[in-house]
Amino acid sequence: MIRYSVIRMASQMLILLLAIVATAASAMEAVRIGSFLALSGPAAYLGQPELKTLQLYIDKLNAEGGVLGRSLELVYYDTGGSAGEARKAVKRLINKDKVDFLIGGTTSGASMAVIPLVTRAKIPFISLAGANAIVEPVKHWVFKTPHTDRMAVAKVFDDMHSRGIRRVALISGRGGFGKSGRRQALDLAAGYDIEIIADESYGPVDQEIDRQRRRIFSQEDIDVVFNIGFGEGPAMVTKQLRRHHPGVALYQSHGVASQRYIELAGQAVESVRLPAAALLVADQLPEQNAQRELLLDFRRYYWNHYGEPVSTFGGHAWDALMLAVQAMRDAQTLNPFAVRDALERVHGFIGTGGVVNMSPDDHLGLGVDAFKMLEIRQGHWVLAE
Numbered sequence: 001m002i003r004y005s006v007i008r009m010a011s012q013m014l015i016l017l018l019a020i021v022a023t024a025a026s027a028m029e030a031v032r033i034g035s036f037l038a039l040s041g042p043a044a045y046l047g048q049p050e051l052k053t054l055q056l057y058i059d060k061l062n063a064e065g066g067v068l069g070r071s072l073e074l075v076y077y078d079t080g081g082s083a084g085e086a087r088k089a090v091k092r093l094i095n096k097d098k099v100d101f102l103i104g105g106t107t108s109g110a111s112m113a114v115i116p117l118v119t120r121a122k123i124p125f126i127s128l129a130g131a132n133a134i135v136e137p138v139k140h141w142v143f144k145t146p147h148t149d150r151m152a153v154a155k156v157f158d159d160m161h162s163r164g165i166r167r168v169a170l171i172s173g174r175g176g177f178g179k180s181g182r183r184q185a186l187d188l189a190a191g192y193d194i195e196i197i198a199d200e201s202y203g204p205v206d207q208e209i210d211r212q213r214r215r216i217f218s219q220e221d222i223d224v225v226f227n228i229g230f231g232e233g234p235a236m237v238t239k240q241l242r243r244h245h246p247g248v249a250l251y252q253s254h255g256v257a258s259q260r261y262i263e264l265a266g267q268a269v270e271s272v273r274l275p276a277a278a279l280l281v282a283d284q285l286p287e288q289n290a291q292r293e294l295l296l297d298f299r300r301y302y303w304n305h306y307g308e309p310v311s312t313f314g315g316h317a318w319d320a321l322m323l324a325v326q327a328m329r330d331a332q333t334l335n336p337f338a339v340r341d342a343l344e345r346v347h348g349f350i351g352t353g354g355v356v357n358m359s360p361d362d363h364l365g366l367g368v369d370a371f372k373m374l375e376i377r378q379g380h381w382v383l384a385e
Contacts, residue, residue, distance in 0.1 A: 030073035031066070031334060033058065033324070034099030036089035036114070037128075038081035038106035042204045042231040045260040047106040049314035050128055051076060054103065056305055057321055067328050075099055079110050081204075081231075083176075086110035087117065094121045100334050103320045105129050106313075107230070108149075109176030115142055124327070124340045126320040128313070130230075130255060131180040135363040143343060143363040145319040145353055146312075147277070147371055149181040149228070150188070152254045155275035155371045156226060157185075157192035159384075160251070165223040169198035169216045171209070171237060173229030181228035181253055197222065202233060209240055217245065224248075230255030235264035242268035254371070258311035262379055273384055275371040277312045279352045280381040294350055315352030323349060323356070 035054060038047035058072045066072055075097045077089035086105060093099045094117065101124050105111030108131035115134075118125040118141050127134050127144040130152070134144050160168065170185055172178040178201065189196050197219050200212035216225065225248055227237050234256045241248055250272050252261075257276035262269050278285055282295035298318060302310045327343035328334060346365065349356040354370025375384040 030071045031068070031101070031328070032073050032075055032097060032099040033321070034090075034093035034097060034102045034104070035074060035076040036079050036086050036093065036102075036104040036110065037076060038110070039078035041080040041082070042233065043081040043107050045232070045258060046128075046230060046311075046313040047078075047081075049258070049311045050104075050106060050317040052306060053302070053314035053317040054321055056302065057318060060301075061325065067325055068332065068334070072325075076104075079104075079106070081107045081110065081175075083107075083109045083113035086113050090114040090117050094118075094123060099123070100336070101324050101328075101339070102126070103128065103317065103324065105134075107176060108134065108180060111144070112176060115139055118142065123336050124324070124343060126323060126343075128316045128320060130177055130253075132184060133180060138361060138363050141340060143323070143358070145316045145323070145351070145356075145364075147254060147275070147353060147366055147368075148364065149177065149253065150184040151366075151368045151371060152275045153181060153184040153188050153228075154368050155373060156251050156253070156273075157188055157194055158368075159273065159275075159373050160194060160224065161192045165249070166193060167195050167197050167219075167221055167223045169200075169219065169222050169225045170196050171198075171200040171202065171212060171216065171225060171227050173231075173233050174201050174203050175229075177255055178229045178233075181255075185226065185228065202229075202237065204231065204233060206233070207236065209237055213240060213244060222248075224251060226251045228253045228255070232264060235261055238265040238272065239268045254312065257374075258313060259309045260311070262376060269376045269379070271375060271377070273373060273375045276374050276381075277315055277353045277370070278372050279310060279312055279315045281372060281374060281383050284383045290350055290355060291352070295352060298352060312352070319351035319353055319356070322351065 062071045079085040103126050105127040108129040111127040111129040130146045130149050132148040132150040172182040198216045252274040279295050285292045327339045331338040331342040346358040354366045356365035358365040373384045374381050
């Protein structure tokens with residue numbers, strides 16, 4: 001009897017010890033942030049600063065103690081900007097890597113492609129892409145940080161209207177972002193008393209737009225050309241338009257808000273106007289601006305580590321990561337339902353894109369006023385407002 005009791009007690013102690021070890025191991029498990037980014041291909045100059053930003057600030061957060069007593073771990077894959085590769089990556093992140101949160105989708109096509117997957121898996125996802133359709137209509141598990149293409153078009157058309165520009169030639173990329181932006185432009189033009197007198201497009205690997213250019217300039221009395229696209233395409237468009245028509249007035253979308261665009265297009269970028277986040281002109285903001293200190297700190301920290309200027313695309317990644325962290329801290333759990341709900345309640349978050357106020361009806365939390373109208377002068381971003 002005594003022997004049985006000793007064995008039973010030993011068994012109970014072993015079970016208790018294993019439970020303690022398991023609890024301790026669980027407490028030490030990292031918060032897994034899954035990301036799928038265009039690190040190669042036409043959108044690489046968007047995806048690469050997104051990855052660098054995530055890596056830099058996850059290291060910083062870990063050095064400061066992590067989140068909820070756990071370190072953060074980044075698990076990421078290169079999609080090359082492909083919707084198909086994005087689906088493969090997200091399936092792996094959800095099913096094999098067991099991530100707690102998803103940040104990514106450099107391109108609109110990649111982001112849209114994975115929405116059914118994250119919805120079925122019930123995992124919070126913050127997109128880094130621009131298309132309006134990503135969050136409108138609202139999708140329960142999907143949020144995003146970049147300003148929408150519809151907001152960008154509205155900002156551009158408002159600027160055109162104030163400058164007396166009425167006859168606009170539109171040219172757009174054939175990818176998801178370009179197609180969506182084109183739809184917004186066609187839909188909003190009349191409301192700003194703007195006439196779209198040409199409507200052309202180009203592919204992601206096109207090296208020239210000679211036919212499109214000729215058709216555009218077969219029209220009379222063109223006031224301006226408005227290009228909606230991202231990656232290397234808009235730089236190609238800028239160079240070719242300015243080579244043949246040096247005096248043409250040119251607007252771009254926020255898809256080119258990076259120093260890389262200026263480097264690729266060279267002197268052809270002079271006087272190009274576009275809407276962008278205040279990050280690019282942080283030092284030109286008034287002292288009392290709510291974002292100024294954060295933006296200047298971000299620019300310095302990024303430059304000190306990488307020796308290169310920030311881009312708004314890296315800023316979108318910073319916003320997404322910090323929103324995810326705030327939601328986890330507010331929820332005090334990694335439970336995806338609680339984290340999602342906390343993310344939807346974020347209010348007054350100062351990010352690189354603006355002051356974010358989420359709600360059940362708004363999974364972006366930014367207005368058109370978060371945009372700044374910029375002009376490129378002598379290779380530098382200048383506030384044009």
